[in-house]
Amino acid sequence: xxxxDVSQKTxxxxxxxxxxxxxxxxxxxxxxxxxxxxxxxxxxxxxFLGRARTLGFSIEDCRTLLALYEDxxxxxADVRAVAEEHLKQINDKISQFEEMRATLQHLVRSCAGDDxxxxxxxxxxxx
Amino acid sequence: xxxxDVSQKTxxxxxxxxxxxxxxxxxxxxxxxxxxxxxxxxxxxxxFLGRARTLGFSIEDCRTLLALYEDxxxxxADVRAVAEEHLKQINDKISQFEEMRATLQHLVRSCAGDDxxxxxxxxxxxx
DNA sequence: CTTGACCTTACAGTAACTGGAAGCTTTATC
DNA sequence: GATAAAGCTTCCAGTTACTGTAAGGTCAAG
Numbered sequence: 068x069x070x071x072d073v074s075q076k077t078x079x080x081x082x083x084x085x086x087x088x089x090x091x092x093x094x095x096x097x098x099x100x101x102x103x104x105x106x107x108x109x110x111x112x113x114x115f116l117g118r119a120r121t122l123g124f125s126i127e128d129c130r131t132l133l134a135l136y137e138d139x140x141x142x143x144a145d146v147r148a149v150a151e152e153h154l155k156q157i158n159d160k161i162s163q164f165e166e167m168r169a170t171l172q173h174l175v176r177s178c179a180g181d182d183x184x185x186x187x188x189x190x191x192x193x194x
Numbered sequence: 195x196x197x198x199d200v201s202q203k204t205x206x207x208x209x210x211x212x213x214x215x216x217x218x219x220x221x222x223x224x225x226x227x228x229x230x231x232x233x234x235x236x237x238x239x240x241x242f243l244g245r246a247r248t249l250g251f252s253i254e255d256c257r258t259l260l261a262l263y264e265d266x267x268x269x270x271a272d273v274r275a276v277a278e279e280h281l282k283q284i285n286d287k288i289s290q291f292e293e294m295r296a297t298l299q300h301l302v303r304s305c306a307g308d309d310x311x312x313x314x315x316x317x318x319x320x321x
Numbered sequence: 322c323t324t325g326a327c328c329t330t331a332c333a334g335t336a337a338c339t340g341g342a343a344g345c346t347t348t349a350t351c
Numbered sequence: 352g353a354t355a356a357a358g359c360t361t362c363c364a365g366t367t368a369c370t371g372t373a374a375g376g377t378c379a380a381g
Contacts, residue, residue, distance in 0.1 A: 071358070081359090086338060100346060102359055111320065118319045123294045126337065136316050143313035147305045150315050154298045157291050164288045167250045171281045180274040188273045189263050192245045193238065198327070208328090213369060227377060229328055253368065 068105040077113045084113060092116060092130060124153055195232040204240045211240060219243060219257060251280055 074081045087093055088103070093112050095103040105113075115136060119129045128149055135141045135149075170191075177187040201208045214220055215230070220239050222230040232240075242263060246256045255276055262268045262276075297318075304314040 069359075080339080082339060083337085085360095090337090100359080101361095102346085115319050118321070120337090121294075122297060122319075123291070132316070132319065135313075136320060139311060141311050141313070142309040143305050143311060143315075144307045144309060146313045146315045147302055147307040150298055150302050150305070154295065154302060157295050157298065161288060161291050161295065164250070164284050164291070167248075168281065168284050168288065170249060171277055171284065175274055175277050175281060178270050178274045178277070180271045182269040182271060184266060184268050184270060186262075186268070186270040186273045188270075188277050189259070192242050192249075192259065193263065194245070196328075207370080209370060210368085212329095217368090227328080228330095229377085247368090 068110070070103050070105070073105045073110060073113060076110060077117050079113055079117050087113070087116060090126065092126075092133065122153075123157060124149075128153060195237070197230050197232070200232045200237060200240060203237060204244050206240055206244050214240070214243060217253065219253075219260065249280075250284060251276075255280060 068076075070081045070084055073079075073084060077084075079087075085103075088095060093109055095105045095109050098104050112133065115133060116129050119132055120126075124132065131149055132146065135146050174188045174191055179185070195203075197208045197211055200206075200211060204211075206214075212230075215222060220236055222232045222236050225231050239260065242260060243256050246259055247253075251259065258276055259273065262273050301315045301318055306312070
């Protein structure tokens with residue numbers, strides 16, 4: 068399989084697939100002309116990576132998860148630890164964004180939004 | 195005022211203040227020895243920037259907001275438009291993170307987290 | 322007069338790609 | 352068989368908003 072087939076099947080841009088190779092997440096074979104050749108295994112790995120990225124895992128987490136995935140003697144505790152840590156970070160981020168949202172909503176609502184210069188939003192920022 | 199005073203008063207790292215100058219958000223004066231000298235106005239601008247960044251506005255938004263702040267004849271509608279757009283983006287992000295959270299929570303809960311290799315998390319990623 | 326704190330610039334690195342240029346290979350068309 | 356279009360390659364730069372580090376000038380204290 069050439070890269071565009073894999074791109075199409077996994078939904079990952081070819082650029083991204085090349086990038087994943089560059090950082091050592093997978094190593095496709097090469098045909099004589101230098102083109103990358105992907106196997107079913109590579110396809111699975113890329114799908115795995117795509118899914119993990121969709122769930123917000125960092126590339127380094129992905130590397131870890133991929134290693135665990137391939138380690139038949141892994142402990143599920145190790146996998147869960149990675150996921151739990153990530154979940155914690157997501158919760159933190161949501162909290163931060165919700166705080167921003169609350170403030171912004173309040174400010175937007177209190178701003179007339181007309182052609183006059185008076186603006187509670189700017190007043191808040193400047194306080 | 196030297197940079198460390200400003201840093202202390204605004205809570206912004208000196209590095210960040212220098213960076214803001216570099217990208218043209220403010221232009222402190224210089225004393226003979228080359229040290230930056232900040233006025234009260236600079237201090238206000240930096241506080242403004244710090245607050246805007248806390249609310250998640252991008253640097254480019256900050257630039258726009260700062261310009262509006264200094265434009266006495268601004269229309270509050272322009273300010274509100276920036277804030278509303280930003281709010282929309284935050285809402286999008288929250289939605290995305292909440293989706294991740296829901297999936298991750300489910301997966302974490304369904305994983306035994308012991309020394310056995312069976313793991314629903316990996317199964318999901320590999321599906 | 323030296324030590325330490327503070328200031329300067331300049332360059333590199335971060336995360337995870339993305340865009341674009343220059344150039345080879347393969348495939349389709351005439 | 353020539354040529355053009357599509358697809359592949361590598362390499363380099365740019366993105367966001369800083370942060371770290373190095374090398375070196377300046378200032379206040381003892």
